[in-house]
Amino acid sequence: MYTVKEVAKLLDLTEHTIRYYTDKELVPSVRRDKNNNRLFDDESINWLTGIKYLKHCGMSVENIKTYVDLCLEGDSTIQKRYEIILEQKAAALAQLEEAKLRAEYMEDKANHYFAIINHVIPDDTNPGKWNKK
Template sequence: MYTVKEVSKLLDLSEHTVRYYTDKGLVPNVQRDKNNNRLFDEKSVHWLTGIKNLKRCGMSVESIKTYVDLCLEGDSTVRERYEIILEQKNAALAQLEEAKLRAKFMEKKANHYLDIINQVVQDNTNPGKW
């Protein structure tokens, strides 16, 4: 059994995050000791690992809760869980495209600054001088 502190170190999550996830009902069957402190077994660690990975992929806590609840219902919910993952994948791909556009803009801006530094063009980047 792991304490909040131990599991937070093990999974590289803050103690606050571990408590938050358990308070939101994302970790089924969290146990408590006689002082009402949370205790995590290997199964709880697996749930937290899955939650961490889904959160890192940009999934909201609410969507993760839905996903966890579906997992607890069993194999009959595989299609629904697939739809949640597919929706998150599509959101991640859209964010990737947005990030590519931002990077392209910043590359163009950096090249413009190089032209200014190399005195190819005059500095027109300072809004205070427009």
């Protein structure tokens, strides 16, 4: 059995995050000792690992809870879990497209500054130097 502190170190999560996940009932196999301290077994570590990955993929705690509940219901929920993963994949791809647009914008901005630095164009980036109209 592992303590919150040990699990935090093992999974590179904060103790606060682990407590939060258990309070949200995302770790069904967590146990309590006589002093009501959380204790984690290997199954609990598996749940937390899965939660960590889903959270890193951008899934909300609420959707993770739905996913966990479906897992607990068993194989009859595989289709529903698949749909949740597909929705998260679509959201991740949309975020990727947004990130690409931001990166392109920054690339254009960097090229613009490079041209200014090399005296190809005048500095038009400083609002204090803009001509009043």
